Amino acid sequence: MLLPSQDSETIRALFPALASYLFMNSAGLTPLPSPSRDAMTRMISDFSDHAYMKAAAGLVGCSPEELAFVKNTSDGISIVASGLRLAPGDEVIINDVEFPSNVYPWLNLQRKGVVVRMAESAAGRITADAIAAQASPRTKIIAISSVQYASGYRADLAALGQLARDKGALLLVDAIQSLGVIPMDVKKLGIHFLSCGGFKWLCGPVGTGIFFLDREKLNDLDITVAGWNTVANPTQYHVIDYTPKNNAQRFEEGSGNYIGVCGLGESMRLLSSVGIGRIEGHVLALTDYLEGKLRSKGVEILSPRGAGEKSGIFVFKPPAGETPEALWKRLEERNILTAPRGGGLRVSPHFFNTTGDIDGLLEAL
Numbered sequence: 237m238l239l240p241s242q243d244s245e246t247i248r249a250l251f252p253a254l255a256s257y258l259f260m261n262s263a264g265l266t267p268l269p270s271p272s273r274d275a276m277t278r279m280i281s282d283f284s285d286h287a288y289m290k291a292a293a294g295l296v297g298c299s300p301e302e303l304a305f306v307k308n309t310s311d312g313i314s315i316v317a318s319g320l321r322l323a324p325g326d327e328v329i330i331n332d333v334e335f336p337s338n339v340y341p342w343l344n345l346q347r348k349g350v351v352v353r354m355a356e357s358a359a360g361r362i363t364a365d366a367i368a369a370q371a372s373p374r375t376k377i378i379a380i381s382s383v384q385y386a387s388g389y390r391a392d393l394a395a396l397g398q399l400a401r402d403k404g405a406l407l408l409v410d411a412i413q414s415l416g417v418i419p420m421d422v423k424k425l426g427i428h429f430l431s432c433g434g435f436k437w438l439c440g441p442v443g444t445g446i447f448f449l450d451r452e453k454l455n456d457l458d459i460t461v462a463g464w465n466t467v468a469n470p471t472q473y474h475v476i477d478y479t480p481k482n483n484a485q486r487f488e489e490g491s492g493n494y495i496g497v498c499g500l501g502e503s504m505r506l507l508s509s510v511g512i513g514r515i516e517g518h519v520l521a522l523t524d525y526l527e528g529k530l531r532s533k534g535v536e537i538l539s540p541r542g543a544g545e546k547s548g549i550f551v552f553k554p555p556a557g558e559t560p561e562a563l564w565k566r567l568e569e570r571n572i573l574t575a576p577r578g579g580g581l582r583v584s585p586h587f588f589n590t591t592g593d594i595d596g597l598l599e600a601l
Contacts, residue, residue, distance in 0.1 A: 239510075239518045244590050247510065251588050258596050261573040263385060263413055263549050263584035266439045268499065269506055276441065276499040288501025292446045294508055295438075296430060297421035301483035304447045305497050309412045310337040312431025312447035313379070315487050316408055317341035319457035320377065324349025327374045331355040331362045335385045338410040342379060360387030360578065361540055364395035371399070377406040382420070383413035386578035388539040388549030390418070397426025406453070412436050415446075416504075417519055417548045417586065419512045428453050437548065437586065439507065440500030443493050449484040463489030507587075515587040522585045523550040526594050538580045551580040555601065563601075570600055 239247070248254055253267035289300040296303065306312045318341070322328070328342045332354050342352050353370040355362060367378055378400055383390050393409065400407040408429040411420060415430075416437035422430055430448035434440030449457065459480060464470055466489050468479045480486040507515065523546065527537060536553040540546075554563040560576035567574055574597075575582045585593065 237517045238521045238591065239514060239587065241590075243510075244588075247588050248590070250506070254588060256571060258570075258572045258593050260583045260585055260589065260593065260597055261575050262417075262437055262586035262589075263577075263582060264573075264575050265435055265442075266437065266586060267588075268441060269439055269503060271506060272440065272499040272502040275502040276495050288497055288504070291501050291504040291508065295415060295420065295504055295512065296446070296448050297423055298448055299451070301485075302449055302451050304449070304484040304487045305492055305500075306431065306445045306447045306487075307443055307493065308337075308445050309410055309431045309433040310341065312429075312445060313338055313408065313410065314341045315447060315460075316377075316429045316431075316457065317345060318460045320406075321456070321458065322348070322350045322376055325351060325374055326376045327351045327353055327372060329353045329355060329367055329370045329375060329378045331357060331366070331380060333357045333360065333362065333384055333386060334379075334381055335410065335412075337412075338379050338381060338408075359540065360384060360389050360538065361545070362389065362391060364392050364399055367396060368399055371403050371405070375403050375405045377408055379408040379410070381410040381413060382415070382418070383547040383549060385413050385549070386551070386582070388547045388551055388582075388584075390414070390540075390545050390547045392544065393425045393427065400428075401426055412445075413549060414547060416507050416512070416515070418516050422448055422450070434496075434500040434503070438500060439503040439586075441496045444496040444500040446500075447484065447487065449487075451483075454482070454484070454486075457487075459486060461487075461489050465490050510587060518587055519548045519585060519589075520546055522589055522591065522594055523548065523583075525591055526550060526583065526585075526597070529594070529598055536580075538578055548584050548586065550583045550585075551578045552583075553580045567597075567600055572597060572600055 250269040251267045293300045355366045355370045406428045411432040415432045428450045434444035435442045538551040564576045
């Protein structure tokens with residue numbers, strides 16, 4: 237269900253960039269809201285209270301002690317890939333349509349004899365059955381995106397969590413295309429690790445992200461990069477005592493991007509104040525509206541649109557005679573921001589968009 241018009245007007249006023257752009261590329265980069273800009277400008281006097289860690293924990297469904305701030309999605313995934321004690325012959329399952337952030341950290345392990353098994357997609361979908369077909373007694377971890385960047389397919393994380401439990405394996409989720417627009421509960425879903433950059437649906441600045449590590453798996457990961465902030469008492473510089481922190485923040489090895497995290501924190505608070513469930517309903521209503529308009533014109537829809545498959549990413553084929561790249565550039569010239577992905581044009585509206593924005597896109601098409 238769409239957000240009330242009064243709420244939409246209030247939200248839109250917080251995004252100065254919307255005065256100049258019709259922003260339909262939240263799966264690529266969202267505009268920064270003014271509260272986040274202001275928070276980054278004034279910074280914070282004391283970062284030790286972990287206020288923003290609490291905001292992140294509320295979005296993910298875990299405790300603050302199970303979270304760390306990272307530079308980007310690849311950073312968090314690499315913490316897991318490099319820290320797991322995988323032996324030659326151990327297996328990792330990925331799939332053939334993952335974004336490279338969730339591919340290369342695993343392929344890098346092949347030099348150690350780790351076997352990377354590739355599940356095959358069908359029409360942009362990666363099902364639990366396709367993952368299960370690749371599983372064996374040597375499967376140690378399943379790595380998958382919550383939403384596929386090129387098709388918008390929403391993975392059945394509950395089924396994958398159960399599959400991981402049944403196989404005695406771990407589950408890692410790249411959540412950059414869902415966190416902030418689709419509710420997430422890592423405990424209920426059986427997710428052991430989650431990594432998410434902050435600059436897409438979380439509306440944060442580039443160079444920020446959050447990493448979740450289930451507390452029960454804390455000591456299953458080796459610390460491969462250590463620094464002064466790895467240890468339990470990091471500010472006692474004169475005391476050399478390598479006792480790592482007893483939480484996920486042991487992986488924040490040094491001084492972080494505090495200004496960026498400050499901005500990310502304010503963006504997460506804004507999203508939480510609106511409500512992720514309400515945001516999801518609004519975004520899906522927008523994509524349903526777009527789908528209906530395009531189907532009435534005979535446009536081919538490329539994104540999976542079945543029950544439980546929809547996300548904030550919507551991909552369709554351009555009109556005959558125009559390539560996705562050409563259409564993307566033509567729209568960009570009119571300050572309409574989209575992206576060529578998955579063999580079509582990717583549109584990814586967020587909670588600051590309206591049906592009026594969709595109508596503006598349709599008119600430009």
